[in-house]
Amino acid sequence: TQLLEQSPQFLSIQEGENLTVYCNSSSVFSSLQWYRQEPGEGPVLLVTVVTGGEVKKLKRLTFQFGDARKDSSLHITAAQPGDTGLYLCAGELRVSGGYQKVTFGTGTKLQVIP
Amino acid sequence: DAMVIQNPRYQVTQFGKPVTLSCSQTLNHNVMYWYQQKSSQAPKLLFHYYDKDFNNEADTPDNFQSRRPNTSFCFLDIRSPGLGDAAMYLCATSREGGFTYEQYFGPGTRLTVT
Numbered sequence A: 001t002q003l004l005e006q007s008p009q010f011l012s013i014q015e016g017e018n019l020t021v022y023c024n025s026s027s028v029f030s031s032l033q034w035y036r037q038e039p040g041e042g043p044v045l046l047v048t049v050v051t052g053g054e055v056k057k058l059k060r061l062t063f064q065f066g067d068a069r070k071d072s073s074l075h076i077t078a079a080q081p082g083d084t085g086l087y088l089c090a091g092e093l094r095v096s097g098g099y100q101k102v103t104f105g106t107g108t109k110l111q112v113i114p
Numbered sequence B: 001d002a003m004v005i006q007n008p009r010y011q012v013t014q015f016g017k018p019v020t021l022s023c024s025q026t027l028n029h030n031v032m033y034w035y036q037q038k039s040s041q042a043p044k045l046l047f048h049y050y051d052k053d054f055n056n057e058a059d060t061p062d063n064f065q066s067r068r069p070n071t072s073f074c075f076l077d078i079r080s081p082g083l084g085d086a087a088m089y090l091c092a093t094s095r096e097g098g099f100t101y102e103q104y105f106g107p108g109t110r111l112t113v114t
Helices: none
Strands: A003-007 A009-016 A019-024 A031-037 A044-049 A055-058 A060-064 A071-076 A087-093 A102-105 A108-114 B004-009 B010-012 B019-025 B031-037 B044-050 B053-056 B064-067 B073-078 B086-094 B109-113
Touching: A003 A087, A009 A019, A019 A087, A019 A108, A031 A071, A044 A055, A044 A060, A044 B010, A071 A087, B004 B086, B010 B019, B019 B031, B019 B086, B031 B073, B044 B064, B073 B086
Parallel strands: A009 A108, B010 B109
Antiparallel strands: A003 A019, A019 A071, A031 A044, A031 A087, A055 A060, A060 A071, A087 A102, A087 A108, B004 B019, B019 B073, B031 B044, B031 B086, B044 B053, B064 B073, B086 B109
8 A cells, every 4th residue: 555645647748837746645744855856866855844734935846735744745837847857755754663764655757848 | 065876877687696786875874775666666665774773674575685884885785686676776865863854865776687
């Protein structure tokens, strides 16, 4: 059972369009991260959200953590070809022993066409 | 710049021939991870080291082993690679004691099994 579901799985849009990627779970996370991965490279951390309802902006990217800390969204305004990549959310869960387990979402592959 | 380095970037091995992938980090992070990633899917955690403590995921095949001789280095050993082990292998680090477990990834090693 996948703990973190992302939607859509694939997205192909024209340059200049807006888009939203969703990351949903039935579990409550202590924090959630968003990563972008370009072909042939490792994921790169974009942002971490910690507080329920938190909104963070990174240039044209807006990240929101759900009030109950079970879901998150990533909104891109006026997408550019450089935004192309695989977007991954990752949630942190506190498990026994004080360790925090990180679970990655299913991923959203974005293609922005010039 | 502090970073996570993986060598080699591309590795070709023969079916059944042992192979070792390496990872080094200059971040002085105490947690190191190995992930397997196949064609635009989410990374799948194989195991991680919390300092010297080794933590194996329940579904990681016995064919996969790891060594961490010191804080900076970590190795992934595949004892008898099968065709299904062809994938991108990602190493990541994080720092325990911080508020979140943000992970810093290396560029990955793409393994081909012939």
